[in-house]
Each structure stands twice: as structure tokens, then as C-alpha cells.
Amino acid sequence: xxxxxxxxxxxxxxxxxxxxxxxxxxxxxxxxxxxxxxxxxxxxxxxxxxxxxxxxxxxxxxxxxxxxxxxxxxxxxxxxxxxxxxxxxxxxxxxxxxxxxxxxxxxxxxxxxxxxxxxxxxxxxxxxxxxxxxxxxxxxxxxxxxxxxxxxxxxxxxxxxxxxxxxxxxxxxxxxxxxxxxxxxxxxxxxxxxxxxxxxxxxxxxxxxxxxxxxxxxxxxxxxxxxxxxxxxxxxxxxxxxxxxxxxxxxxxxxxxxxxxxxxxxxxxxxxxxxxxxxxxxxxxxxxxxxxxxxxxxxxxxxxxxxxxxxxxxxxxxxxxxxxxxxxxxxxxxx
Amino acid sequence: xxxxxxxxxxxxxxxxxxxxxxxxxxxxxxxxxxxxxxxxxxxxxxxxxxxxxxxxxxxxxxxxxxxxxxxxxxxxxxxxxxxxxxxxxxxxxxxxxxxxxxxxxxxxxxxxxxxxxxxxxxxxxxxxxxxxxxxxxxxxxxxxxxxxxxxxxxxxxxxxxxxxxxxxxxxxxxxxxxxxxxxxxxxxxxxxxxxxxxxxxxxxxxxxxxxxxxxxxxxxxxxxxxxxxxxxxxxxxxxxxxxxxxxxxxxxxxxxxxxxxxxxxxxxxxxxxxxxxxxxxxxxxxxxxxxxxxxxxxxxxxxxxxxxxxxxxxxxxxxxxxxxxxxxxxxxx
Numbered sequence: 154x155x156x157x158x159x160x161x162x163x164x165x166x167x168x169x170x171x172x173x174x175x176x177x178x179x180x181x182x183x184x185x186x187x188x189x190x191x192x193x194x195x196x197x198x199x200x201x202x203x204x205x206x207x208x209x210x211x212x213x214x215x216x217x218x219x220x221x222x223x224x225x226x227x228x229x230x231x232x233x234x235x236x237x238x239x240x241x242x243x244x245x246x247x248x249x250x251x252x253x254x255x256x257x258x259x260x261x262x263x264x265x266x267x268x269x270x271x272x273x274x275x276x277x278x279x280x281x282x283x284x285x286x287x288x289x290x291x292x293x294x295x296x297x298x299x300x301x302x303x304x305x306x307x308x309x310x311x312x313x314x315x316x317x318x319x320x321x322x323x324x325x326x327x328x329x330x331x332x333x334x335x336x337x338x339x340x341x342x343x344x345x346x347x348x349x350x351x352x353x354x355x356x357x358x359x360x361x362x363x364x365x366x367x368x369x370x371x372x373x374x375x376x377x378x379x380x381x382x383x384x385x386x387x388x389x390x391x392x393x394x395x396x397x398x399x400x401x402x403x404x405x406x407x408x409x410x411x412x413x414x415x416x417x418x419x420x421x422x423x424x425x426x427x428x429x430x431x432x433x434x435x436x437x438x439x440x441x442x443x444x445x446x447x448x449x450x451x452x453x454x455x456x457x458x459x460x461x462x463x464x465x466x467x468x469x470x471x472x473x474x475x476x477x478x479x480x481x482x483x484x485x486x487x488x
Numbered sequence: 489x490x491x492x493x494x495x496x497x498x499x500x501x502x503x504x505x506x507x508x509x510x511x512x513x514x515x516x517x518x519x520x521x522x523x524x525x526x527x528x529x530x531x532x533x534x535x536x537x538x539x540x541x542x543x544x545x546x547x548x549x550x551x552x553x554x555x556x557x558x559x560x561x562x563x564x565x566x567x568x569x570x571x572x573x574x575x576x577x578x579x580x581x582x583x584x585x586x587x588x589x590x591x592x593x594x595x596x597x598x599x600x601x602x603x604x605x606x607x608x609x610x611x612x613x614x615x616x617x618x619x620x621x622x623x624x625x626x627x628x629x630x631x632x633x634x635x636x637x638x639x640x641x642x643x644x645x646x647x648x649x650x651x652x653x654x655x656x657x658x659x660x661x662x663x664x665x666x667x668x669x670x671x672x673x674x675x676x677x678x679x680x681x682x683x684x685x686x687x688x689x690x691x692x693x694x695x696x697x698x699x700x701x702x703x704x705x706x707x708x709x710x711x712x713x714x715x716x717x718x719x720x721x722x723x724x725x726x727x728x729x730x731x732x733x734x735x736x737x738x739x740x741x742x743x744x745x746x747x748x749x750x751x752x753x754x755x756x757x758x759x760x761x762x763x764x765x766x767x768x769x770x771x772x773x774x775x776x777x778x779x780x781x782x783x784x785x786x787x788x789x790x791x792x793x794x795x796x797x798x799x800x801x802x803x804x805x806x807x808x809x810x811x812x813x814x815x816x817x818x819x820x821x
Contacts, residue, residue, distance in 0.1 A: 295686070298701075375699075400721060480816040
């Protein structure tokens with residue numbers, strides 16, 4: 154039984170708490186949130202202890218693993234505290250929005266030897282995983298193109314956006330990570346072109362951010378990768394992946410909550426809207442991600458998404474901003 | 489009854505000949521091809537005259553329309569001859585691969601007043617047209633993104649490629665035109681293009697590419713993406729996705745029949761999509777011809793004109809400049 158400390162009882166923290174409770178191999182031992190009401194509410198549901206500080210939660214002797222789902226500026230601090238306390242670490246993306254801080258954290262982590270998992274949950278989605286597995290088995294032959302569409306149903310608020318680091322660091326990082334997941338570690342992304350506009354989103358306008366963006370990346374072997382993002386898709390949370398290879402193509406398509414189809418004088422085979430929110434669309438992915446994390450701890454295996462994956466996603470996002478600002482394709486420097 | 493002279497009876501010319509023959513509003517008067525046996529075969533099938541030279545086909549007093557489906561280097565010459573002879577002109581894309589020649593032709597054409605239609609047939613595909621209409625009617629609200637996927641089933645071979653002008657001018661040019669068709673009065677303003685050679689060794693010889701991706705921005709800020717491949721084993725992939733403030737429409741691929749298979753290994757598997765452009769765009773080519781005829785008979789401007797051909801080439805050249813420089817290039821029309 155892996156005992157967890159949860160830091161951050163917000164939207165995502167609540168979901169992690171629920172998944173920890175549901176998983177037969179884990180237990181929520183203690184939690185901490187800067188907002189005492191949030192802490193109390195969640196601890197009542199899961200019948201766990203409330204810590205008076207993050208340090209108390211992390212250092213609790215029963216705790217094996219720490220889930221960090223607090224505000225981004227606390228991530229590095231909690232990572233290092235947890236590493237020092239020899240706890241396994243699950244940290245929600247991003248590690249931080251400042252690459253210098255991330256690089257420093259990487260250095261500081263060298264003294265410790267704990268499993269660290271960065272929460273890029275989409276890799277654990279059954280549909281996306283099946284696509285990647287089919288590719289790895291050779292079903293589409295040699296990979297040639299990746300096309301990812303990632304669009305929110307509804308744009309986030311000004312409060313959220315002002316601390317999010319911009320579209321590329323907040324949202325597109327998921328797609329950069331997914332691209333790397335599909336390419337595999339032996340074929341890194343070497344070049345990126347990025348462009349975006351603010352076409353409709355008031356909250357993005359107020360925070361000097363973009364709401365619509367497109368990217369083209371090239372891998373070391375020449376594979377071309379396209380990402381397109383939007384902060385608003387009225388028809389739902391659009392999460393499509395398409396891969397083209399020498400032997401065919403595979404698409405991981407959107408999903409609807411039910412499988413009913415409607416036929417009338419106005420339409421043929423109309424389905425209900427796709428899932429609206431990431432919590433629904435990726436419910437199973439979050440649960441599976443936790444499973445894998447627990448498995449890594451119990452069986453002493455390397456985490457499937459590690460600190461370096463988090464660092465690289467940020468590096469790519471920064472290169473994307475450089476491309477946006479210079480109007481050129483940018484070669485990515487990882488070190 | 490409009491009388492046509494058809495120049496060129498290769499793969500595309502043959503198809504045009506058949507469409508002209510079955511259309512009740514027109515008739516094939518002359519065919520011409522450098523390959524005389526090919527011309528003879530068509531003339532026998534369709535019962536029309538064989539011209540001994542393009543000049544004969546173009547300047548015959550019986551003829552109303554000149555249909556140009558010959559090799560690209562002949563296009564401008566035939567366009568100008570036909571214009572000089574007062575004939576309406578239908579010319580397969582491209583006008584030419586050299587923008588300087590296209591500009592000179594444009595200037596020369598100002599002396600004449602004949603309808604010129606450039607054969608960007610995809611605009612006439614019922615499915616793509618419906619997608620565009622959904623945008624025009626406001627059904628998807630304000631346009632924000634366009635994504636075009638355009639992939640051939642197999643590479644055309646070195647003999648074709650070496651005279652094609654390269655990926656952007658030969659293949660992507662259709663997609664640049666489709667973009668302009670969808671955007672309407674909102675031209676492509678900036679283009680970034682790149683490409684790779686991933687499977688077609690022939691491309692290496694001639695400095696071409698077999699896989700390409702392009703991102704563009706329209707004047708109003710609509711973001712556009714095109715991806716091309718010279719080889720999609722599953723067929724001729726021709727998808728158009730239009731995304732706006734009120735929704736999205738996708739003009740998807742089509743299969744010859746509506747069969748679906750269910751076994752212990754697969755669910756809802758269709759047969760492969762149409763293999764190549766003649767099957768996939770069969771209707772579009774027929775509709776294009778009818779629209780062309782309607783425009784001539786009713787003295788209306790052609791649906792796809794010389795400037796459309798010129799603009800598509802200009803964007804293609806911008807794409808090439810972008811690829812070579814790695815920059816987001818501004819298009820100057």
C-alpha cells in the first residue's frame with residue numbers, strides 16, 4: 154500500500170485525491186492546501202490527515218509518495234523538499250515556467266535518488282497509447298508525419314491565464330510532450346516554427362496571450378509534425394492525433410460520452426457533442442497514470458514521464474516563443 | 489452549343505474529352521496532341537476532327553472554346569494564340585512555373601477580352617463546396633482556422649517530377665487555391681513552409697521534397713495549415729477542415745461504396761478511399777465544365793480566373809522562399 158501526501162486541493166488535486174482513494178494499491182495519508190477550507194473539505198471526503206504546512210505533509214513518516222498539484226510557483230520548492238525527504242514525487246506540469254529555475258532544480262536533484270513523474274497525462278490515454286503502440290509494432294511502417302489538434306472547449310479565466318506562462322507554456326506543452334512520446338527518445342525535435350493570433354479571447358487579450366496557434370516541427374530524422382491549438386471550440390474539447398507512415402495512417406479521434414447516433418430530416422448519423430473538459434476526456438488516463446506511477450515505485454522502475462521530459466517540454470515552448478518573436482524557424486538547443 | 493478544341497489528350501485531356509462529349513451544352517470539334525495516335529484514338533471514340541497543329545485547332549472559325557490540357561511549357565503560348573483568335577479559354581493548372589512568364593502573359597492578355605478559366609477543379613467538388621458554403625452562410629461563425637490535408641497515393645516518378653516545378657508549385661498549388669477559395673476576399677498574407685525527403689529517392693536528384701507542411705496567415709489573421717505527402721498507401725487523401733467561432737466543418741474523404749465490415753478483428757472498416765484524382769474529383773470536373781459553359785453563355789466572369797492561377801503561383805513561390813530561408817515570408821501580389 155503506497156501512502157500519499159497530496160499538496161494542493163484545487164481542481165486537479167481533488168481529482169488526484171479521488172483516484173488515489175479508488176486505487177486499491179494507494180491510500181491518501183495526509184494533505185495540505187494553503188486554503189484551509191479546501192483542505193478540510195477534501196480531507197472530510199477521504200478521511201485523511203490535514204497538514205499545517207507542506208513540509209509537514211511531505212515529511213510525514215508514513216508517506217511514501219508526494220503528489221504536487223499546488224500552484225506552479227510552489228512546484229520546485231516541494232519537489233526539492235520531497236526529494237530531500239526521500240519520497241517518490243508526482244508533480245503536475247509544469248515543473249516551472251522559468252527554464253533557469255528548472256535547470257537549477259535539475260542540478261539540485263542530483264544529490265537525491267527518488268522517482269520523479271511529471272504529470273503529462275495524455276500519454277496514458279488508452280486511445281493515444283494504442284496509436285503509439287500500433288506505430289511501435291510497425292503497423293504504419295516508417296513514421297513520416299504527425300498532426301495534433303488540441304483545442305479547449307472554453308477558454309480559461311484571466312485569473313488562470315495571468316499566471317499560466319502563455320499559451321505555449323500552459324497548453325501546447327502537452328502537445329510537445331505527446332509529439333515526443335510518439336517520436337520516441339531517439340528522434341528528438343530539432344526545429345520549430347510557431348505562430349499565433351489573438352482572434353476572440355478576451356481573457357487572453359487581457360493577459361497579452363494568444364488564443365489560436367499553429368506549429369510546424371521537424372524531428373532529427375526529418376519527420377514533420379504539426380500542432381494546432383485553440384482556446385475555444387464550441388463543439389467540445391478537441392483532442393485528435395493523426396500519424397502518417399509508409400504503411401498507413403492512424404487517427405486517435407475524439408470521444409463522445411455515449412455512442413448514440415441520430416438520424417432525421419436534417420442530419421444523418423449525428424452524435425452528441427464530444428467531452429467538454431479534460432477531467433472527463435482524460436478520466437481513465439489520469440487513473441492509469443497513477444497506476445503506472447505506483448507500479449514504478451513498488452517495482453523500482455524508472456518513471457515513464459520524468460523530470461527531463463518536463464524540462465524539454467518547456468525548452469520547446471521557449472523555442473516556440475523565440476520563433477513567434479523572430480518570424481523564423483528556430484533550432485532547438487537542449488543544453 | 490459551344491464548340492471546343494481540346495489540346496492534349498493525355499491522362500487529364502482524355503477525361504476532359506469525355507466530359508465535353510457527354511455534356512449536352514457543348515461539342516468536341518477538334519482534338520490535337522503531339523502524339524498523333526492518341527489524338528486519333530479519341531477522335532474515333534468521340535467522333536471529332538483531328539487538328540494537324542495546335543494553330544489549326546485554335547484558329548478554326550467553328551471553334552468557340554480552346555481547352556488546354558497539354559504539357560505546362562505550352563500553356564502560355566496556347567493561351568495567347570487562343571486569346572488572339574478571340575476564343576474562350578480553359579487552361580489546366582499551372583499557367584506556367586515561371587512567374588515572370590505569367591506576368592508577361594497577363595500583360596499581353598490585357599489586349600484581349602476573352603474569358604479565361606484556370607482548372608482548379610477542387611473548388612467544384614460538392615463536398616468542399618458545401619464546407620465553404622457553411623462558412624459563407626455563417627454556420628460556423630467567424631473563420632479562425634483552415635486545415636487542408638492533401639496526399640497522393642504514390643509518387644509520380646522522376647520523369648514527371650523533374651519538369652513539375654517542385655512540390656509547392658505542382659502539388660500544394662491546388663491547396664493554396666483552395667485556401668483562397670475558402671478565405672474569399674481575405675488573401676494569404678504570410679507563409680512558412682518546410683519539407684523533407686522521407687521515402688522518394690527521386691526527390692534527392694532534383695532538390696524536391698516528398699513530404700511538406702505549411703502554415704499561413706491570412707490578412708485578417710486566419711491561420712491556415714496544409715500538409716502534403718506524395719505517398720499515402722490508403723489512397724488519395726483530400727480533407728478540408730474549416731474551424732470558426734460557432735463550430736467546425738470537415739469535408740472528409742470518400743469511398744467508392746458505403747460498405748462497412750465487422751469481423752473479429754475490425755469494426756466498421758470501409759473499403760479504401762478513392763485511389764486518385766480522376767475518381768475522387770469525377771463530379772468536380774463535370775461541374776467545373778458546366779460552370780465554365782454557363783459563364784461563357786451568360787457572359788459572366790469565369791469562376792476561377794487568370795489572377796487566381798497567378799496568385800496561387802505567387803504563394804507557391806513564397807513557400808519556396810520560406811523553405812530556403814526558414815522565415816515567415818510576406819506575400820506580395
